[in-house]
Amino acid sequence: MHRAGTMLLFALSILFSQAWSIDYPSPIADLPSLWTNNNATIPYNATYASGSMIRAILVRQNPGGYGPSFACGFICAAPCDRFLFAVFSISVGYTSAAAINASTPPRIVWAANRHHLVKENASVQITRDGDLVLRDFDGSLVWSTNTSGSPVVGMNLAQTGNLILYDVVGKTVWESFENPTDTLLMGQSLRQGKRLTSASANWTQGQFYLTVLDHGLYAFVNGDPPESYYQKRFNVTDATVESKMNISSGGVKNGTAYISFLQGSLSAFGSLNNTAIKLFDISLPWPSSAQLISLEDDGHLRVYGWDGISWEPLADVLDVYPDGCAYPTVCGEYGICSKGQCSCPTGNSGDAPFRELDDRHPDMGCSLVIPLSCDLIQHQQLLPLTDVTYFSFGDSWATHEESCKEACLKACTCKAVFFRHQNDSYGSCYLMPKIFSLMSYKPETIGYNLSAYIKVQRLPPPPSSKDWNVTAYHVGVPVLVAFIALLILIIKRTISKRMQEDDPFKGIPGMPTRFTHKQLKQATNNFSKKLGQGGFGPVYEGKLGNAKIAVKCLRDIGNGKEEFMAEVITIGTTHHINLVRLIGYCSDKLHRLLVYEYMSNGSLDKWIFKKNQSDSLSWASRYKIILDIAKGLAYLHEECRQKIVHLDIKPGNILLDDKFNAKISDFGLAKLIDRDQSHVMTKVRGTRGYLAPEWLTSTITEKADIYSFGVVLLETVSRRKILDSNQPEGGINLINLLQEKIKVGQVLDIVENQNEDILSHGAEMIEVIKLAVWCLQREFSKRPAMSQVVKILEGAMDTESTAGSEINSRDEIFDASSPLSPVPVSAR
Known part of the structure; x- marks a missing residue:
């Protein structure tokens, strides 16, 4: 043998x-x-x-x-x-x-x-x-x-x-x-669920990717969430095949679609009874016997031919726009593309709020002359842009144009706003947290009326005085700004020097152990084993004696000091079984590190979003985790001397120990609220998809955490992400999908991979979804307190008797004029 x-x-x-x-x-x-x-x-x-x-x-x-x-x-x-x-x-x-x-x-x-x-x-x-x-x-x-x-x-x-x-x-x-990475060779396929991802100039992963979804071939630029700039939908001419493959209604399911790079074409196929059915063809030039297709760092998908010596570009594969203006980075950030030419936005009064990054290369983009500042949000304005549109629009909501503009001005992270008119001043509002390239258009070519505004920063007005005139103002303000900048620099250097010498928590009673950087360097074997990436820096595995630890390193001491102090003071003086325990910290020269108990099973998102559902968490385990999170939040909101609002509740910040007990972590964004305060004012902070609607006003209570908890409930039950661009149209936003499923009485359709364990607990899952709906009420005053949530999960309180008709009446909860949609901008 x-x-x-x-x-x-x-x-x-x-x-x-x-x-x-x-x-x-x-x-x-x-x-x-x-x-x-x-x-x-x-x-x-x-x-x-x-x-x-x-x-x-x-x-x-x-x-x-x-x-x-x-x-x-x-x-x-x-x-x-x-x-x-x-x-x-x-x-x-x-x-x-x-x-x-x-x-x-x-x-x-x-x-x-x-x-x-x-x-x-x-x-x-x-x-x-x-x-x-x-x-x-x-x-x-x-x-x-x-x-x-x-x-x-x-x-x-x-x-x-x-x-x-x-x-x-x-x-x-x-x-x-x-x-595949960024290239398809002859005979290679890109299957549904896989990606071609562009490579940047230094060979690391770029910001563009191409993927096959249920309905066709899509190209995206990475954002929060990713934005699509190209779509080619599947086309089936045989009605029988179309019906069997469900192309028109639900797309090609179960990962059976793919595109193949064949001789002379890029062809899409779907599988029907183990037979490949062609869905579309993109013809390619074919002057040589060897070719490749590459997704490049400008978002173009190019075909190359071998000329006997080297690879030569032959053509673009994606039919994006006649002059290429719909590519997201064609003119850089804030640049306006018109017939292939790039320019910066200009003001109506002849002022120049933007400048080119490189006047020799207009396609490098533009920057604001006065950068946007959340501390001067009251002095920000919206600059109207005439006949300007965008390559892609994300989530929207129906409102009036003035309300749409006002929402952008109140949200620090909103960089621009687009308003699509339906009738009079009513229409769809789109807030943009990031701006790639813009593009000019002729109104008659798009078939609807669109208003565009871009946010700019203005200096505070001069103090009123009879002796001040326009000349003095224009001379004085730059001098004042320079003086303030010098003063800030001196203060920063002084603080930096003191940070090197002093412990900011020295003398605070009840604080955890203080370690030196050398001690933690030895404990982590020179920070060699990375566990993950937190919101403000990497986390490494270490060992103190026989006990494992997790050490979080803040990336930027200058910008991260506030988050560092918030996390140490908040979690260092609180103790609860469902909060990750802070063992110690390091405030050694310019090093800022936090030492936590080690959580062997990592974060919740790695378990509920697993592609292989066979080894994922059972319903009993997930229900226990939901209860643990609720108990931890109830302690923060109702049992501490000051109310502690976490402000970043999401599966990535829920850690699991060796017995799958859940503990809340990452308190870098937390705010303290005195018992006699009803709310606090703060800039937008958190993660898109988990932000409560009241963030548009920046008036925050502990009920913002309860909204985020409602989102985590839905994700844990359904095993789906709140925002998932890989889902078919109508299913990208999990809350919107739930709205539709409740209307037709098919709530459990939101659950991925309904195995026997899940089907046998359908009634319990529906009750948890009802609880999530209560937590997701648009009016924060209608959401439950976390102590009520805990009682419901423990069976000591009934959802219907507590929430009344708000939970039982689908029409009231999902009123079309007030949808349960997450706030459309992000701070992170």
Whole structure:
């Protein structure tokens, strides 16, 4: 048996390595294999004129001699201090490995570690367990194929550029073609649920991505949430097939749709009874025998042809706009695109509130002459823009134009507002927390009336005095501003010096243990094991004695001091079983660190949003977690000397211990409210989707946490994110979807993957959803107190008898004029 397996592997190696000179590195590697990223252990390398370098561990020469050859290994850009493990095209000779053509630069077609580039002496290995792993120079794990336990016996770089792990009979176990990065090669597919993500200039992950959703092919620019700038919907001409595949109503379900890069076209397919049904074709130019398609850092999807020496761009694939103005970054932030030309917004009175970032390159974008400041929000204005629109509009609500403008002026994070008129001054309001490129349009081309406004900052008016005139004002204000800036600089330097010498919490009774930075550096093994990324900095695993700890490092001491003090004072003096315990802190020179108890099961979002539902939390576990969160919030709101409002309740801030007990964490945004205060005024803070509607007025009570808790309830029950751009139209916003399902009496339709455990607890889930609806009332005074929520969850109080008709009457809760939609701007 062993002899037969050996002969089979020998035959496979001959088959795979055909037309390859013996002097080249093989396109095949057997298990186990280990390569270290240095010239001593990887002799097949080349340095290019640009300063970039490759170290090839597998090479596959094109046997025809015309198309590109492919290599797999380490690649870097000048100054070559960081490397990708990647597949890249190269130009080679036919006699020896030294004949790599260094005049033709390589092109990356797949990369493993764009999120974490590695250094010299990093390693890649096929382990005996069948896993391909990449480790940095210090041995830390960077990436793997996660195929441990699979019957992998080797790795092959195919002629197509596909990197393959295979088993003893040659069957593919893992392949790079099924895990694309920014490029599709000939014969490669992009399947539903996968993404092409652009690469930035430094090879890290870019801000654009292309994906296949239920209804078609979509391109997005990353935002909060991502914004779509291209859509091509599926088209089925056969009515029978359309009916069976449910294209028109619900899209292609269960991840069965995909696009394939074929000879001469980019084609979309759906699967019906194991048969591929073509959904659309995008024809491509075809002057050469080898091509690739790449999503690039400007948002364009370009097709390239091999001219025998190098890759040449042939055409854009996406039909976005006749002159390209609908690409999100074509003119940079705030830039207005008109017939391919870029300019900055101008004021009606001839003033210039914006300036070009680079007058030689108008497409770099614009910046405000006076930056927006939340501290001077009362001196902000909306500048009207004539015949200007945007490439994409997100969530909206129906209101009057003046109310729409007022909402933007009150929200610190609103940068611009668009109002689409329906009749008179009533219509749809869109608040924009981020501005990419704008574009000019002719009113008759879009078929509706659109008003656009962009927020600008004004200086405070001069003090009234008979002796002041216009000249004095224009001379005095800059001098005053310069004086204030100098004063702020002196104050900051003084505070910075004191921060280096003093402990800001010295003398405060009941505070946790103070550690030095050196102690925490040793405890975390030089901050080597990262657990995750919090709202204000990374979190690392450490050990004090035999006890594990989690250490959070604030990224920016200057901007993070307020959050640091808030978190230490808030959680350091409170103690509850459902709050993460603060063990200590570090206030050592410019280092600000917080030391928490270690929560072995991580954050709630990693469990409720798992793609593989088979090992996710049971309903009983999720119900217990919901109750734990409620108890923690009830303690903060009602049992402390001052009311503590968390202001960032979300699954990522709910941590789970080894027994899945839930504890609230991350108090960096918390506010303290005296018992005799009804509310506080504060700038917008929190996370989009979890923000209560009253944030538009910045008047906040503890009921803002209760709204966020209602969102977490829905997410925990449904296992769906509150905002998910990968969902079909109508399902992106979970609250809006719930509205529709309640109207038709199908509440449990919002639950993902309804297994037996879920179906047997349907009645309980409906009761929890009712409780969520109560917490999500638009009027904060109608929301319950957290002590009421706890009693309902413990069975000591009935939802209907407490909330009355508000919960039972669907029409009252989901009135069309007052939808249960989250606040449309974000502070983070």
